[in-house]
Amino acid sequence: TLPPDCPPDVEQLGRSTWTFLHTMAAYYPEVPSYAQQRSMKTFLSTFSQFYPCDHCAEHLREEMKSKPPRVESRWALGKWLCEMHNIVNESLGKDIFDCNKIDERWKDGPRDGRSKQMKMLSGSG
Template sequence: MSTEKASEPKVGVSGRKIVYDKDGKPCRTCNSLTDFQFATTGIKPAKAAAKKPVKDAYKDIPPDVEVIGKSSWTLLHSIAATYPETPDNKQQLDLKQFLKLFGNFYPCWYCGDDFKEYLGKNEPKVDTQDAFGRWLCDAHNEVNVKLGKPKFDCNLWKQRWKDGWEEKSL
Protein backbone atom coordinates (compact mmCIF):
# COMPACT_ATOMS: atom_id res chain seq x y z
CA MET A 1 0.00 0.00 0.00
CA SER A 2 1.48 3.33 -1.00
CA THR A 3 0.91 6.63 0.73
CA GLU A 4 2.27 8.67 -2.17
CA LYS A 5 -0.07 11.15 -3.78
CA ALA A 6 -1.60 9.63 -6.86
CA SER A 7 -0.95 11.69 -9.92
CA GLU A 8 -4.48 12.18 -11.13
CA PRO A 9 -5.52 8.56 -11.65
CA LYS A 10 -8.04 8.11 -14.42
CA VAL A 11 -9.92 5.14 -13.00
CA GLY A 12 -11.06 4.61 -9.43
CA VAL A 13 -11.18 1.57 -7.18
CA SER A 14 -14.77 1.04 -8.33
CA GLY A 15 -13.67 0.74 -11.95
CA ARG A 16 -15.44 4.02 -12.77
CA LYS A 17 -13.71 7.09 -14.17
CA ILE A 18 -12.46 9.56 -11.55
CA VAL A 19 -14.15 12.92 -12.07
CA TYR A 20 -12.14 16.10 -11.54
CA ASP A 21 -13.33 19.66 -10.99
CA LYS A 22 -12.43 22.39 -13.40
CA ASP A 23 -9.52 23.36 -11.12
CA GLY A 24 -8.04 19.87 -11.53
CA LYS A 25 -8.85 18.63 -8.03
CA PRO A 26 -10.81 15.38 -7.56
CA CYS A 27 -14.52 16.24 -7.26
CA ARG A 28 -15.84 15.11 -3.90
CA THR A 29 -19.48 15.32 -4.92
CA CYS A 30 -18.92 13.52 -8.25
CA ASN A 31 -17.12 10.37 -7.06
CA SER A 32 -17.89 7.61 -4.60
CA LEU A 33 -16.14 8.07 -1.27
CA THR A 34 -13.59 5.31 -1.90
CA ASP A 35 -12.76 6.63 -5.37
CA PHE A 36 -12.39 10.16 -4.01
CA GLN A 37 -10.10 8.95 -1.23
CA PHE A 38 -8.03 6.99 -3.74
CA ALA A 39 -7.73 10.03 -6.01
CA THR A 40 -6.68 12.36 -3.19
CA THR A 41 -4.36 10.08 -1.22
CA GLY A 42 -3.31 7.37 -3.66
CA ILE A 43 -4.30 4.82 -1.03
CA LYS A 44 -6.47 1.95 -2.12
CA PRO A 45 -8.73 0.56 0.59
CA ALA A 46 -7.13 -2.51 2.19
CA LYS A 47 -10.18 -4.51 1.29
CA ALA A 48 -12.70 -3.63 -1.36
CA ALA A 49 -16.02 -2.75 0.26
CA ALA A 50 -18.47 -5.61 0.03
CA LYS A 51 -20.75 -5.09 -2.93
CA LYS A 52 -24.13 -4.05 -1.64
CA PRO A 53 -26.91 -6.43 -2.62
CA VAL A 54 -29.26 -4.93 -5.23
CA LYS A 55 -32.31 -3.68 -3.37
CA ASP A 56 -35.70 -4.72 -4.63
CA ALA A 57 -37.25 -1.39 -5.60
CA TYR A 58 -40.63 -3.12 -5.77
CA LYS A 59 -40.54 -3.55 -2.00
CA ASP A 60 -39.42 -0.04 -1.13
CA ILE A 61 -42.12 2.10 0.40
CA PRO A 62 -42.69 5.84 0.05
CA PRO A 63 -40.33 7.87 2.25
CA ASP A 64 -41.71 9.37 5.46
CA VAL A 65 -41.15 12.86 6.85
CA GLU A 66 -37.83 11.91 8.46
CA VAL A 67 -36.34 10.35 5.34
CA ILE A 68 -37.51 13.28 3.21
CA GLY A 69 -36.06 15.72 5.74
CA LYS A 70 -32.68 14.03 5.91
CA SER A 71 -32.48 13.71 2.12
CA SER A 72 -33.34 17.35 1.62
CA TRP A 73 -30.76 18.68 4.09
CA THR A 74 -28.15 16.46 2.41
CA LEU A 75 -28.98 18.00 -0.96
CA LEU A 76 -29.16 21.60 0.30
CA HIS A 77 -25.89 21.49 2.28
CA SER A 78 -24.16 19.83 -0.69
CA ILE A 79 -25.47 22.63 -2.90
CA ALA A 80 -23.89 25.10 -0.44
CA ALA A 81 -20.63 23.13 -0.60
CA THR A 82 -20.45 23.52 -4.39
CA TYR A 83 -21.96 27.01 -4.71
CA PRO A 84 -19.34 29.42 -6.12
CA GLU A 85 -17.09 31.19 -3.61
CA THR A 86 -17.84 34.44 -5.40
CA PRO A 87 -21.13 33.98 -7.25
CA ASP A 88 -22.21 36.46 -9.89
CA ASN A 89 -25.46 38.37 -9.64
CA LYS A 90 -27.45 35.85 -11.68
CA GLN A 91 -26.25 32.94 -9.54
CA GLN A 92 -27.31 34.81 -6.42
CA LEU A 93 -30.78 35.58 -7.79
CA ASP A 94 -31.13 32.00 -9.05
CA LEU A 95 -30.27 30.56 -5.66
CA LYS A 96 -32.86 32.76 -3.94
CA GLN A 97 -35.42 31.66 -6.51
CA PHE A 98 -34.46 28.00 -6.01
CA LEU A 99 -34.95 28.28 -2.23
CA LYS A 100 -38.36 29.90 -2.70
CA LEU A 101 -39.50 27.16 -5.09
CA PHE A 102 -38.01 24.53 -2.80
CA GLY A 103 -40.29 25.81 -0.01
CA ASN A 104 -43.29 25.79 -2.37
CA PHE A 105 -42.78 22.24 -3.61
CA TYR A 106 -41.49 20.66 -0.40
CA PRO A 107 -43.39 17.37 0.02
CA CYS A 108 -44.31 17.95 3.68
CA TRP A 109 -46.59 20.99 3.45
CA TYR A 110 -46.21 22.23 7.01
CA CYS A 111 -42.42 21.83 6.86
CA GLY A 112 -42.43 23.81 3.59
CA ASP A 113 -44.58 26.51 5.23
CA ASP A 114 -42.09 26.73 8.10
CA PHE A 115 -39.21 27.00 5.64
CA LYS A 116 -40.96 29.78 3.71
CA GLU A 117 -41.65 31.61 6.96
CA TYR A 118 -37.96 31.32 7.86
CA LEU A 119 -37.03 32.61 4.40
CA GLY A 120 -39.38 35.58 4.88
CA LYS A 121 -37.82 36.50 8.23
CA ASN A 122 -34.21 35.67 7.34
CA GLU A 123 -33.19 36.86 3.90
CA PRO A 124 -30.91 34.15 2.45
CA LYS A 125 -27.27 35.20 2.39
CA VAL A 126 -26.12 34.24 -1.06
CA ASP A 127 -23.25 36.64 -1.75
CA THR A 128 -20.53 34.09 -0.96
CA GLN A 129 -20.34 30.32 -0.51
CA ASP A 130 -19.42 30.71 3.15
CA ALA A 131 -22.29 33.12 3.83
CA PHE A 132 -24.78 30.72 2.27
CA GLY A 133 -23.35 27.68 4.05
CA ARG A 134 -23.73 29.47 7.39
CA TRP A 135 -27.21 30.78 6.61
CA LEU A 136 -28.33 27.25 5.73
CA CYS A 137 -26.70 25.82 8.85
CA ASP A 138 -28.64 28.38 10.94
CA ALA A 139 -31.88 27.40 9.17
CA HIS A 140 -31.16 23.73 9.87
CA ASN A 141 -30.45 24.53 13.53
CA GLU A 142 -33.84 26.26 13.84
CA VAL A 143 -35.45 22.97 12.78
CA ASN A 144 -33.13 20.98 15.07
CA VAL A 145 -34.34 23.05 18.03
CA LYS A 146 -38.00 22.51 17.06
CA LEU A 147 -37.40 18.75 16.95
CA GLY A 148 -35.47 18.67 20.22
CA LYS A 149 -32.23 17.80 18.44
CA PRO A 150 -28.84 19.32 19.31
CA LYS A 151 -27.67 22.41 17.42
CA PHE A 152 -24.61 22.14 15.20
CA ASP A 153 -21.69 24.61 15.47
CA CYS A 154 -22.01 26.53 12.21
CA ASN A 155 -18.34 27.53 12.31
CA LEU A 156 -17.73 23.91 11.31
CA TRP A 157 -20.17 23.69 8.38
CA LYS A 158 -17.37 23.30 5.82
CA GLN A 159 -15.78 20.37 7.63
CA ARG A 160 -19.17 18.65 7.92
CA TRP A 161 -20.47 19.30 4.40
CA LYS A 162 -17.59 20.27 2.14
CA ASP A 163 -14.02 19.40 3.10
CA GLY A 164 -14.25 16.65 5.70
CA TRP A 165 -12.64 16.74 9.14
CA GLU A 166 -9.03 15.92 8.36
CA GLU A 167 -8.22 18.19 5.50
CA LYS A 168 -9.33 21.82 5.60
CA SER A 169 -9.56 21.98 1.85
CA LEU A 170 -8.34 19.68 -0.87
Protein backbone atom coordinates (compact mmCIF):
# COMPACT_ATOMS: atom_id res chain seq x y z
CA THR A 1 0.00 0.00 0.00
CA LEU A 2 1.05 3.58 -0.59
CA PRO A 3 2.33 5.67 2.32
CA PRO A 4 0.03 8.59 3.27
CA ASP A 5 2.67 11.21 2.45
CA CYS A 6 3.18 10.34 -1.21
CA PRO A 7 4.25 11.77 -3.55
CA PRO A 8 7.07 13.66 -1.79
CA ASP A 9 6.69 17.44 -1.58
CA VAL A 10 9.54 19.98 -1.84
CA GLU A 11 10.27 19.73 1.90
CA GLN A 12 10.38 15.93 2.08
CA LEU A 13 12.41 15.70 -1.10
CA GLY A 14 14.76 18.35 0.29
CA ARG A 15 15.33 16.55 3.61
CA SER A 16 16.05 13.25 1.87
CA THR A 17 18.30 14.86 -0.70
CA TRP A 18 20.34 16.82 1.85
CA THR A 19 20.76 13.58 3.81
CA PHE A 20 22.15 11.89 0.73
CA LEU A 21 24.37 14.81 -0.32
CA HIS A 22 25.89 15.48 3.11
CA THR A 23 26.45 11.77 3.73
CA MET A 24 28.10 11.37 0.34
CA ALA A 25 30.38 14.33 1.11
CA ALA A 26 31.20 12.90 4.55
CA TYR A 27 32.47 9.69 2.92
CA TYR A 28 34.23 11.34 -0.03
CA PRO A 29 37.96 10.48 -0.03
CA GLU A 30 40.22 12.61 2.17
CA VAL A 31 42.61 12.82 -0.79
CA PRO A 32 40.56 12.20 -3.94
CA SER A 33 42.26 11.26 -7.18
CA TYR A 34 42.00 13.62 -10.11
CA ALA A 35 39.46 11.25 -11.70
CA GLN A 36 37.36 11.26 -8.52
CA GLN A 37 37.43 15.05 -8.41
CA ARG A 38 36.25 15.22 -12.01
CA SER A 39 33.49 12.69 -11.36
CA MET A 40 32.25 14.64 -8.37
CA LYS A 41 32.19 17.87 -10.38
CA THR A 42 30.25 16.12 -13.15
CA PHE A 43 27.86 14.60 -10.64
CA LEU A 44 27.09 17.97 -9.02
CA SER A 45 26.64 19.67 -12.36
CA THR A 46 24.28 16.93 -13.53
CA PHE A 47 22.46 16.96 -10.19
CA SER A 48 21.86 20.71 -10.52
CA GLN A 49 20.26 20.15 -13.94
CA PHE A 50 17.90 17.37 -12.93
CA TYR A 51 16.96 18.05 -9.30
CA PRO A 52 13.19 17.70 -9.57
CA CYS A 53 12.25 21.03 -7.97
CA ASP A 54 12.66 23.54 -10.77
CA HIS A 55 13.11 26.73 -8.76
CA CYS A 56 15.44 24.96 -6.29
CA ALA A 57 17.63 23.66 -9.13
CA GLU A 58 17.68 27.05 -10.83
CA HIS A 59 18.76 28.75 -7.61
CA LEU A 60 21.44 26.12 -7.06
CA ARG A 61 22.82 26.56 -10.58
CA GLU A 62 23.00 30.33 -10.02
CA GLU A 63 24.90 29.88 -6.75
CA MET A 64 27.26 27.35 -8.33
CA LYS A 65 28.29 29.91 -10.94
CA SER A 66 29.82 32.21 -8.34
CA LYS A 67 30.78 29.44 -5.91
CA PRO A 68 31.89 26.40 -7.93
CA PRO A 69 32.05 23.08 -6.07
CA ARG A 70 35.20 22.47 -4.04
CA VAL A 71 36.20 18.89 -4.69
CA GLU A 72 39.87 18.80 -3.72
CA SER A 73 39.29 17.05 -0.37
CA ARG A 74 36.62 15.54 1.87
CA TRP A 75 36.71 18.60 4.12
CA ALA A 76 36.50 21.06 1.22
CA LEU A 77 33.49 19.28 -0.31
CA GLY A 78 31.69 19.00 3.03
CA LYS A 79 32.24 22.67 3.80
CA TRP A 80 31.17 23.80 0.31
CA LEU A 81 27.97 21.75 0.57
CA CYS A 82 27.32 23.09 4.06
CA GLU A 83 27.65 26.62 2.73
CA MET A 84 25.28 25.86 -0.17
CA HIS A 85 22.75 24.44 2.26
CA ASN A 86 23.14 27.51 4.49
CA ILE A 87 22.36 29.79 1.53
CA VAL A 88 19.08 27.87 1.08
CA ASN A 89 18.48 27.95 4.85
CA GLU A 90 18.91 31.69 4.89
CA SER A 91 16.57 32.23 1.95
CA LEU A 92 13.91 30.17 3.73
CA GLY A 93 14.41 31.87 7.11
CA LYS A 94 15.83 28.69 8.69
CA ASP A 95 18.70 28.55 11.20
CA ILE A 96 22.27 28.71 9.87
CA PHE A 97 24.13 25.45 10.53
CA ASP A 98 27.62 25.48 12.11
CA CYS A 99 29.82 23.95 9.40
CA ASN A 100 32.34 22.76 12.00
CA LYS A 101 29.70 20.20 13.01
CA ILE A 102 29.21 18.43 9.70
CA ASP A 103 31.12 15.30 10.73
CA GLU A 104 29.24 15.05 14.01
CA ARG A 105 25.92 15.43 12.18
CA TRP A 106 26.60 13.30 9.09
CA LYS A 107 29.39 10.85 9.89
CA ASP A 108 30.42 10.30 13.49
CA GLY A 109 27.24 11.08 15.43
CA PRO A 110 27.32 12.66 18.90
CA ARG A 111 30.55 12.03 20.82
CA ASP A 112 28.86 10.00 23.52
CA GLY A 113 26.48 8.18 21.20
CA ARG A 114 26.80 5.16 18.99
CA SER A 115 27.48 5.69 15.35
CA LYS A 116 24.73 3.83 13.52
CA GLN A 117 25.71 5.31 10.23
CA MET A 118 29.34 4.28 10.39
CA LYS A 119 28.23 0.74 11.22
CA MET A 120 25.77 0.72 8.37
CA LEU A 121 28.24 1.99 5.80
CA SER A 122 31.19 -0.08 6.91
CA GLY A 123 28.96 -3.14 6.87
CA SER A 124 30.30 -4.32 10.18
CA GLY A 125 27.01 -5.04 11.88
